[in-house]
Amino acid sequence: MTESLAITKFSDLANPTRFLGLAARILPWMAGATAILFAIGLYLSFTTEGDYQQGMTVRIMYVHVPAAWLSMMCYSVMAVSAIGTLVWRHPLADVSHKAAAPLGAAFTLIALATGSLWGKPMWGTWWVWDARLTSVFVLFLMYLGLIALNRAMDDPGRAARLSAVLILVGFVNIPIIKFSVDWWNTLHQPASVIRMDGPTIDQEFLWPLLFMAIAFTTLFFTLHVMAMRNEIWRRRITAQRRMAARMAGRTPGSEA
Amino acid sequence: MTALLLRDFKLSVRAGGGALIGVLFFMTVVAVIPFGVGPDLNLLSRIGPAIVWIGALLSALLGLDRLFQTEREDGSLDLLLMQEQPLVLTVLVKCLAHWLGNALPLVVASPLLGLFMNMSEIAVGATMLTLLVGTPALTFIGAVGAAVAVTLPRGGLLVSILVLPLAIPVLIFGVSASYAAVEDPAPFMPPFLILVAITMFFAVIGPLGAALALRNTND
Amino acid sequence: MIKILTKVPEMRLTAENLSARRGEDLIFQDVSFDLSAGGALVLTGRNGSGKSTLLRVVAGLLRPETGRVTWHSDTAESGMHAAEACHYLGHRNAMKVELTVAENLSFWKDFLGDFAGGRGISIGEAADAVGLGGITHLPFGYLSAGQQRRMAFAKLLVAHRPVWILDEPTAALDVSAEGVFTTLIKTHLADGGIMLAATHQPLGLENAKELRMTGFAGIAEERW
Numbered sequence: 001m002t003e004s005l006a007i008t009k010f011s012d013l014a015n016p017t018r019f020l021g022l023a024a025r026i027l028p029w030m031a032g033a034t035a036i037l038f039a040i041g042l043y044l045s046f047t048t049e050g051d052y053q054q055g056m057t058v059r060i061m062y063v064h065v066p067a068a069w070l071s072m073m074c075y076s077v078m079a080v081s082a083i084g085t086l087v088w089r090h091p092l093a094d095v096s097h098k099a100a101a102p103l104g105a106a107f108t109l110i111a112l113a114t115g116s117l118w119g120k121p122m123w124g125t126w127w128v129w130d131a132r133l134t135s136v137f138v139l140f141l142m143y144l145g146l147i148a149l150n151r152a153m154d155d156p157g158r159a160a161r162l163s164a165v166l167i168l169v170g171f172v173n174i175p176i177i178k179f180s181v182d183w184w185n186t187l188h189q190p191a192s193v194i195r196m197d198g199p200t201i202d203q204e205f206l207w208p209l210l211f212m213a214i215a216f217t218t219l220f221f222t223l224h225v226m227a228m229r230n231e232i233w234r235r236r237i238t239a240q241r242r243m244a245a246r247m248a249g250r251t252p253g254s255e256a
Numbered sequence: 257m258t259a260l261l262l263r264d265f266k267l268s269v270r271a272g273g274g275a276l277i278g279v280l281f282f283m284t285v286v287a288v289i290p291f292g293v294g295p296d297l298n299l300l301s302r303i304g305p306a307i308v309w310i311g312a313l314l315s316a317l318l319g320l321d322r323l324f325q326t327e328r329e330d331g332s333l334d335l336l337l338m339q340e341q342p343l344v345l346t347v348l349v350k351c352l353a354h355w356l357g358n359a360l361p362l363v364v365a366s367p368l369l370g371l372f373m374n375m376s377e378i379a380v381g382a383t384m385l386t387l388l389v390g391t392p393a394l395t396f397i398g399a400v401g402a403a404v405a406v407t408l409p410r411g412g413l414l415v416s417i418l419v420l421p422l423a424i425p426v427l428i429f430g431v432s433a434s435y436a437a438v439e440d441p442a443p444f445m446p447p448f449l450i451l452v453a454i455t456m457f458f459a460v461i462g463p464l465g466a467a468l469a470l471r472n473t474n475d
Numbered sequence: 476m477i478k479i480l481t482k483v484p485e486m487r488l489t490a491e492n493l494s495a496r497r498g499e500d501l502i503f504q505d506v507s508f509d510l511s512a513g514g515a516l517v518l519t520g521r522n523g524s525g526k527s528t529l530l531r532v533v534a535g536l537l538r539p540e541t542g543r544v545t546w547h548s549d550t551a552e553s554g555m556h557a558a559e560a561c562h563y564l565g566h567r568n569a570m571k572v573e574l575t576v577a578e579n580l581s582f583w584k585d586f587l588g589d590f591a592g593g594r595g596i597s598i599g600e601a602a603d604a605v606g607l608g609g610i611t612h613l614p615f616g617y618l619s620a621g622q623q624r625r626m627a628f629a630k631l632l633v634a635h636r637p638v639w640i641l642d643e644p645t646a647a648l649d650v651s652a653e654g655v656f657t658t659l660i661k662t663h664l665a666d667g668g669i670m671l672a673a674t675h676q677p678l679g680l681e682n683a684k685e686l687r688m689t690g691f692a693g694i695a696e697e698r699w
Binding site for chain 2: 149
Binding site for chain 3: 257258259260262263266267270326329330331332334335337338339340
C-alpha cells in the first residue's frame with residue numbers, strides 16, 4: 001500500500017508538466033543556496049593558511065577535488081537515469097541523462113584543467129600518464145562520445161535508449177577511476193577525505209573543502225534541473241513544429 | 257548457431273570481406289611508424305610491442321562498424337531478432353566469427369611486423385600471445401559500439417569514438433604484459449592475467465550491451 | 476474446412492487493440508484481429524498508410540504503443556513470443572549477395588530451424604517450388620531483382636513456420652511469378668497455416684479477410 005503510494009507520488013513528479021512546475025518553484029532556492037555555499041566556501045578557501053610545503057597552490061584543491069567528485073557523481077546520476085530509460089521507458093529519465101552529459105563533461109574538464117595547473121608546480125609537469133589521470137581523461141572522452149551520439153540521432157527516444165545502453169556499459173570505468181590510485185601505486189595521492197579510518201587530511205583544509213564540495217554539488221543539481229527544463233521546452237517546441245508541418249498538408253476532414 | 261558462425265566467417269573471408277583489408281591496414285600503420293620516428297633500430301625495438309598493439313587496435317576497429325550494419329541493410333537483422341534463441345548468444349557468435357575472420361589474421365601477421373620492428377624473439381612471442389588474448393575483448397567492446405551506431409548512416413567514425421575509451425585498459429595491459437616479458441624486473445603474469453580477466457569480462461558485458469542496443473534500435 | 480481443422484493442431488494468432496506510432500503521429504489505433512488455422516489477412520492501403528508498421532508490430536520488431544499480439548496453440552508452451560511462430564518477409568530479402576543461393580538458403584534453414592508441428596522442405600525442392608531450380612549454385616548477387624525476390628520467398632519454405640508475414644511479397648515480380656506465389660500461399664493456408672500480407676495487388680485468395688489501412692490515426696497523446 002505504502003509502496004504503491006510512493007510509486008504514484010514518484011510518477012506524479014515524473015510527469016514533465018509537474019516537473020516544470022516543481023522546477024520553477026525550487027530553482028530560486030537552489031540557486032540561492034548554491035550562491036551562499038559558494039560565498040562561504042570561497043571565503044574559507046582564501047582565508048585559511050596555505051600548506052607549508054605547497055604554499056598558495058594548495059587552494060587549487062578546493063576547486064579540483066569537488067570537480068573531480070562531481071565528474072564521477074554526474075556519471076552515476078546518468079547511470080541511474082539510464083536504468084530509468086531502459087526499464088521504465090520514462091521520458092523524463094531520457095531528458096535527465098541527456099541534460100547531464102554536457103555538465104559532466106564540463107566538470108571533468110574543470111577537474112582535468114585544475115589538476116594540470118596543480119601538477120605543474122607540484123610534479124613539475126602539466127600532465128602525467130598515471131592511472132587516475134588517464135581514467136579521468138577516458139571519462140571525459142566518454143562524455144564527449146555520449147554527446148556526439150545524442151547529436152547524431154534525430155529521433156530523441158531512440159537516441160536516449162541507445163545512449164542509456166552505452167552509459168551502462170561505460171559505467172565500468174567509474175570503479176576503475178575511484179580505485180585506480182589504490183590499485184596502481186602512482187603519482188596521484190590516494191583518497192584522503194572519505195576513508196574507513198577517518199580523514200587523513202588536516203582539519204584546517206577539511207572545512208573549506210567540505211563547503212566547496214557541497215557548493216559544487218548544489219551547483220550541479222541546479223544546473224541539471226535547469227538543463228532538463230530547457231530540454232523539455234526544446235522538445236515541446238520540436239513537437240509543435242513537427243505538428244505544424246504535419247497539419248500544413250492536410251485539408252481538415254479528409255484524414256484522421 | 258554453427259551455421260551463423262560459418263556464414264559470417266565466409267562473408268569476412270570472401271571478396272569484399274574485411275579480413276584482407278584489416279591485415280593490409282595493420283601492416284600499413286606499422287610500416288608508417290618508422291618514417292615518423294626515424295629508422296633507429298634500438299628505438300624501434302623498444303617501442304615495437306606498443307606500435308604493434310596500437311596498429312592491431314586500430315585495424316580491429318576498422319571493420320567493426322559493419323558487424324550489424326550489413327545485416328540491417330539487407331534485412332537479416334529482423335530475422336535474427338525474431339528467433340527463439342537468445343539474442344545475446346547470436347551476438348556472441350557473430351563476435352566470434354568476426355574475431356576469427358578479422359582479428360585472428362592480425363594476430364598471425366604480428367610476428368612478421370615484430371621482425372620489421374627489430375623486436376627480440378621473446379618480445380615477438382609475448383606480443384603475439386597478448387594479442388591473441390586481448391583482441392577478443394576489442395571485438396566484444398566494439399560490438400556494443402556497432403550495435404549502438406547501427407542505424408547511423410555514417411556510424412563508422414562514431415563507433416571508434418565510442419569504443420576507444422573502453423578499449424584503453426586492454427591496450428594498457430596488453431602492452432605492459434608484452435614489455436614485462438622482455439624487461440627483467442616486471443613479472444609477466446599479473447598484467448597478462450588481468451588482460452585475460454578483461455577479455456572474459458567484456459565477453460559477458462559486450463554481447464549483453466549489444467543485444468540490448470539492438471532491441472532498442474528498432475522501435 | 477472442418478476436415479482441415481481436425482487435421483492440424485489448434486492454433487490462433489490474436490491481436491488486441493494494437494496501436495503504433497511513428498514520431499508523434501499515431502499510424503493506426505485499436506487494430507484487432509483473430510486468425511486461426513487457414514486464415515489469411517490482407518492489408519491494403521496506399522503507401523505510408525501503416526501496413527508495414529502493423530506487420531512489424533505483429534512480427535515483434537516494433538513495440539506497439541498499446542495492445543498485444545498473442546499466439547496460442549496446443550503444441551506451444553505458454554508465454555511464448557508470437558514472433559517465434561512467424562516467418563517475416565520484409566521489403567529487403569535478408570540474403571547475402573556475396574554467398575550463393577544454396578549457402579544463403581541452407582544458412583537460414585539451419586539457423587531458423589523448424590517450428591513444432593511441421594518440417595521445412597529441402598533447398599532444391601524449395602528452389603523448384605519458386606520455379607528457379609538448378610541455379611542454386613550461383614551467387615545471390617547474380618540474380619535479377621525478380622529472381623532474388625523469389626529466392627527470398629523460398630526461404631519461407633525451407634524452415635517451417637505456421638505464420639507467414641509478407642510485406643509486399645509480389646513487388647518486382649511479373650504476373651507468372653505472382654501466380655507461383657499465390658499457389659504457394661494457398662498451399663500454406665490449406666495446410667493449416669496463417670498468413671498476413673500487405674499488398675497492392677490482389678493475391679487472388681477467396682476467403683481472406685481484408686483490413687484497410689488509412690494511415691495517420693491522429694496525433695499521439697501529448698508526451699511533453
